Amino acid sequence: MPCRVCDSERLELALDLGQQPWCNHFLKPEEAGAEPRYPLRLVYCHDCATPQLDHTVAKEVMFGDHTYLSGVTRTLSDHFREVAREVDQRFGHLGRTILDIGSNDGTTLRHFQDLSWDVLGVESSRSVARRAVEQGIPTVNEFFALPMAxxxxxxxDVIHASGVFFHLEELHPVTEAIREVLRPDGVFVVEFLYMKTIVENLAFDQIYHEHLLYYNLANLRHLLRRHGLDLFDARFSPIHGGSIIGFAGHAGAHSPSERLQALQAAEDAAGANRFQTYLDFAGRVEKAREENLAFLRQRRAEGKTIFGMGAPVKGNTLLNYFGVGPDLIQVLVEKNPMRRGLLAPGSHIPVVMEGDVTSPPDVYYVLAWNFKKEILKNHQDLLEQGVEFYFPVNPKEDNA
Ligand SMILES: [Zn+2]
Incomplete structure (x- = not known):
């Protein structure tokens, strides 16, 4: 496979997370053991510095009818409102038409509608697109591509894409299509998980089959420039544990901001685009596995019960890479009722509802470790009862 961004053949393995099932599909008990597994390997391109997966699970398997709703998450909706206001203030004078790629249930576009923008969404999931239309958000139910664009x-005037740019298998036609439907002075607002932060925080559980590509500013600009677009501004946002909100336009249409140049300089100074950084990352991930398994085995040998706190999708990457099963973690305690009675893919640990837990375990193993502060604050009562909270990964405090 050549590099997905620059077509180079100079790819090299950085991190091998083994054979993993599709992490988004929690299993009915009768499905356990029959779930297909796919290689989950991160390779690095020596020419454009893009970390990427070398195996692609068909997009129809992953996104044909996903059930993730962005409107459900309060924090996320607040975030998109803030982005809408920022875009309105800074670029509203250009004109107020917006296209949202991967528009989900229309959460982002609703905020733009509130600011009197003329909105259009493109969403591949049929049920999610229908939900958006029912709520008054014009939405095309298709995969975004050149012919449909x-x-x-x-x-x-504005095109927005959040968390979809790294899902895309047909990266170049989509980027091409963005350029095609962006006005000459228009702005493409692209939000993505920041790989520099993922590496610094050891957030390797953000690596899963849906995320084919991982971006820093350098390789994103490489991609955009291939299609006559370029970033002219960017800022860091704590959303999703560390993201970049980038502002791009047709190449040369806007002058680069000082903020962008400072972020890029910090990225280079941190070595975020070097292969050695990814090799070090892989070494730290391997060490985390050893430490976690040693901890879990020791507590079980002491006769203690261990429950997982939360059953996030990304937790499956971690459980499957660590090789943790119900012998080490008895159940995953979750709030999302859609996962009631199901088993985590690969690890086959049963999911139980928070309200059904009558007595706490000796140890809570926190899969949503990125919410450490909030979780410790919300579970003061359990801490006082002597329940031990274990965080599989301990991120750096400062993500900026
Ligand atoms: Zn490349």
Whole structure:
């Protein structure tokens, strides 16, 4: 496989997380053991510095009818409101038409509608797109691509894409299509998980089959420039444990901000685009596995019960890479009722509802470790009862 961004053949293995099932599909008991597994390997491109997966699970398997709703998460909705206000203030004078790629249930576009923008969404999931339309958000139920973009027959002042840019298997046609429907002075707002922060925080559980590509500013700009676009501004946001909100336009249409240049300099100074950084990352991940297994085995040998706190999708990467099963962690305690009675893919640890836990375990193993502060604050009562909280990964305090 050549590099997904620059077509180079100079790819080298950085991190091998083994054979893993698709982490988004929690299993009915009768499905356990039959779930397909796919290689989960991160390779690094020596030419454009893009970390990426070398195996692609078909997008129809992953996104044909996903059930993730961005409107459900309060924090996320607040975040998109803030982005909408920022875009409105800074770029509203250009004109107020917006296209949202991967528009989900229309959460982002609703905030733009509130600010009197003319909105259009593109969403591949049928049930999610229908939900958006029912709520008054015009939405096209398709995968965003060049022919459908041209068929829209119009251009937009602003194009927004959040958390979809690294999902895309057909990266180049999509980037091409963005350029095609962006007005000459228009702004492409692209939000993505920041790989520099993932590496610094050892957030290797953000690596899963849906995330084919991982971005720093350097390789994102490489991609955009191939298609006549470029970043002219960017800022760090703590959302999703560390993201970048980038502002791009047609190459040369806007002058680069000092803020962008400072972020890029910090990225280079941290070695975020060097292969050696990824090799070190892999070494730290391996060490975390040894420490975690030693801890879990020791507590079990002491006769203690261990429950997982939360059953986040990303937790499955961690459990499966560590090789943890119900012998070490008895159940995963979760709030999302859609996962009631199901088993975590690969590890086959049963999911139970928070309200059904009558007495706490000796140890809570916190899969949503990125919410450490909040979790410790909310569970003061359990801490006082002597319940031990174990965090599989301990991120750096300062993510900026
Ligand atoms: Zn490359």
């Amino acid at each position: 041209r068929a829209l027959g119009r251009r937009f």
